[in-house]
Amino acid sequence: MKGLKSTRQAPAASPDEMLRIAGAAAPQQPPAVAAIEGSDKSAMLSVRLTEATLEALANYALQQGTTQRRVIAEALAARGIHVAARDLEDRPPPRRRGGIKS
Amino acid sequence: MTILTIASSKGGPGKTTLAELIVGSLALDGANVAALDADPTGGLSRWATRLYEGPAFTCHHEADEARLAHLIHRVAQESDVVVVDTAGFGNRAATVAMTAADAVLIPMVPGEGDVTEAARTVELVAGVASAARREIPSRVVLNRVRSSTALSRHAAAEVGSLPKLDTGLSDLVAYGEMGFSGRMPAGKAGTEISALIAELRAIGFLPPVAAAPSSVNTQAVKTKYVKTGRAGR
Numbered sequence: 001m002k003g004l005k006s007t008r009q010a011p012a013a014s015p016d017e018m019l020r021i022a023g024a025a026a027p028q029q030p031p032a033v034a035a036i037e038g039s040d041k042s043a044m045l046s047v048r049l050t051e052a053t054l055e056a057l058a059n060y061a062l063q064q065g066t067t068q069r070r071v072i073a074e075a076l077a078a079r080g081i082h083v084a085a086r087d088l089e090d091r092p093p094p095r096r097r098g099g100i101k102s
Numbered sequence: 103m104t105i106l107t108i109a110s111s112k113g114g115p116g117k118t119t120l121a122e123l124i125v126g127s128l129a130l131d132g133a134n135v136a137a138l139d140a141d142p143t144g145g146l147s148r149w150a151t152r153l154y155e156g157p158a159f160t161c162h163h164e165a166d167e168a169r170l171a172h173l174i175h176r177v178a179q180e181s182d183v184v185v186v187d188t189a190g191f192g193n194r195a196a197t198v199a200m201t202a203a204d205a206v207l208i209p210m211v212p213g214e215g216d217v218t219e220a221a222r223t224v225e226l227v228a229g230v231a232s233a234a235r236r237e238i239p240s241r242v243v244l245n246r247v248r249s250s251t252a253l254s255r256h257a258a259a260e261v262g263s264l265p266k267l268d269t270g271l272s273d274l275v276a277y278g279e280m281g282f283s284g285r286m287p288a289g290k291a292g293t294e295i296s297a298l299i300a301e302l303r304a305i306g307f308l309p310p311v312a313a314a315p316s317s318v319n320t321q322a323v324k325t326k327y328v329k330t331g332r333a334g335r
Contacts, residue, residue: 011105011178011202012236015171022167022197025233026226032165032188032195033142077169085168 016089104309105174105184107203111226112219113190115209116245118145119277121187123295126286128183128308129157136181137161140170140199141189153284167194174202182309192226200230205307206240212247212257224264241307244270269298
């Protein structure tokens with residue numbers, strides 16, 4: 001609402017921190033559910049979208065300090081679509097191979 | 103925003119029943135409460151969607167630790183209170199729920215194995231708190247207590263060194279009936295759960311004042327259920 005500030009607070013830890021802390025505190029624990037069937041191999045998905053949408057996606061990811069891939073993965077998970085845990089993790093920044101030299 | 107995780111490394115101490123009682127009572131009080139079912143068996147979400155009768159609350163079922171972490175983070179920003187029910191064995195999702203928690207409740211029925219596992223769960227919460235570098239208080243909740251029996255008194259004495267709530271839940275049929283009727287218990291059971299909620303508020307495990315009930319639909323409505331994963335398959 002205009003002029004009114006939300007007093008909602010985020011949890012003490014981010015999702016990545018929760019996973020890291022839980023892994024450090026109890027590294028031997030098994031997952032609560034067995035792994036979903038399906039290959040762990042990665043594959044490409046090519047989707048044609050308008051440039052405005054892609055621009056908005058890129059800007060949002062930049063603001064959030066994350067990757068476009070992760071924004072999409074989180075949106076899918078929020079809709080109840082199974083997303084492999086690996087796809088919800090931030091990947092390290094890609095190593096630059098070649099590219100434009102300034 | 104308060105995240106209350108209900109956990110125990112032993113099955114059968116009444117985690118789901120306790121979660122149902124707390125979520126249902128807070129919804130009746132008009133609180134903006136959400137339930138997260140991190141148990142692959144899905145007992146809490148099944149009860150919430152198929153049986154529960156009372157003011158609506160949101161319920162999600164997610165037992166994958168990575169997706170649970172994201173879900174807790176999101177739901178916590180939309181709710182005043184989030185109650186997380188976990189599976190009855192040591193597992194990653196339960197540990198993530200402890201990591202996210204502002205407080206952890208550990209139900210325990212009178213029994214040697216239950217005392218041992220309650221102590222282990224208290225230790226695990228302390229370990230998680232240490233790794234997170236913040237305080238995550240925990241309390242054992244005695245459940246199915248028959249105060250007149252030597253067994254209940256002995257079990258209560260055995261957990262003497264562990265942090266424990268003053269309020270416990272008696273061995274009442276009303277709690278089992280709630281699991282089938284979907285209605286919050288009245289009578290002695292209702293008095294017990296009111297005392298439990300009051301104690302949780304007093305020690306800061308729940309917000310001290312419920313949200314104003316004016317904005318809450320007080321008609322008996324089905325809980326909004328959001329299935330967010332394929333847990334339990």
